[in-house]
Amino acid sequence: MNGQVILVVEDEPAIREGIRILLGGEGYVVLEAPSGEDALSQMNDAVDLVILDIMLPGMSGIKVCEEIRKVSNVPILFLTAKSQERDKTLGLMAGGDDYLSKPFSYAELIARVKAQLRRYTVYRGKHQSLSLDTEQVLTSGRLKVALDRNEAWKDDTPLNLTEIEYSILSLLIKHPQKIFSTHDIYESVWNEPYSYSANSTIMVHIRRLRTKIEDDPQNPAYIKNVWGKGYRYETEKNV
Numbered sequence: 001m002n003g004q005v006i007l008v009v010e011d012e013p014a015i016r017e018g019i020r021i022l023l024g025g026e027g028y029v030v031l032e033a034p035s036g037e038d039a040l041s042q043m044n045d046a047v048d049l050v051i052l053d054i055m056l057p058g059m060s061g062i063k064v065c066e067e068i069r070k071v072s073n074v075p076i077l078f079l080t081a082k083s084q085e086r087d088k089t090l091g092l093m094a095g096g097d098d099y100l101s102k103p104f105s106y107a108e109l110i111a112r113v114k115a116q117l118r119r120y121t122v123y124r125g126k127h128q129s130l131s132l133d134t135e136q137v138l139t140s141g142r143l144k145v146a147l148d149r150n151e152a153w154k155d156d157t158p159l160n161l162t163e164i165e166y167s168i169l170s171l172l173i174k175h176p177q178k179i180f181s182t183h184d185i186y187e188s189v190w191n192e193p194y195s196y197s198a199n200s201t202i203m204v205h206i207r208r209l210r211t212k213i214e215d216d217p218q219n220p221a222y223i224k225n226v227w228g229k230g231y232r233y234e235t236e237k238n239v
């Protein structure tokens with residue numbers, strides 16, 4: 001038993017059951033919710049990952065995600081119908097970390113779950129003891145990023161970043177002025193082989209990150225687009 005807790009929100013009993021058996025067999029504690037309302041009533045700090053179907057009766061998965069994001073940075077993996085390309089973008093905009101198109105293989109599901117939990121554990125130190133003796137905080141003008149856990153501040157106000165947003169920001173801020181292609185960002189943040197469809201995923205996460213760190217997200221001062229090449233973090237003297 002590894003004991004990590006996964007909340008599965010899915011109205012189709014057969015899919016929910018399949019996920020429960022699979023993840024249960026891997027040693028996870030699986031909580032099941034057939035609706036968004038039920039999911040929110042089960043949400044608490046013990047949940048390490050949420051698997052969230054977008055198409056739910058009553059409250060939609062997107063709305064559930066927005067509600068969870070008001071109180072938690074827990075990783076959220078969306079389940080979407082393959083044809084609903086638009087849903088993927090909506091899901092990521094609402095605060096989701098990744099998505100899986102139905103039908104998916106169990107191997108894919110396990111891989112995504114593990115990738116999300118690994119990131120969450122590494123950056124939150126949730127199930128690991130943190131070395132608290134060294135304060136590893138990188139300061140860049142008005143922004144500060146803790147390098148050993150998911151915490152970042154602007155003007156000393158916590159930014160409340162999701163794991164992905166934090167990972168992108170810390171990657172860029174550690175290498176100011178260096179241009180990162182979407183390929184570079186995807187492989188180091190997602191830790192998975194790049195494919196062309198990753199471009200829109202990265203774009204959405206960067207847009208969300210900008211709404212949190214930039215004074216004017218439409219005219220970003222920190223994370224600049226370098227057209228045709230990727231993204232670059234501007235050092236404070238240039239901001």
Ligand code: CA
Nearest residue numbers: 011053055056
């Ligand atoms: Ca459904």
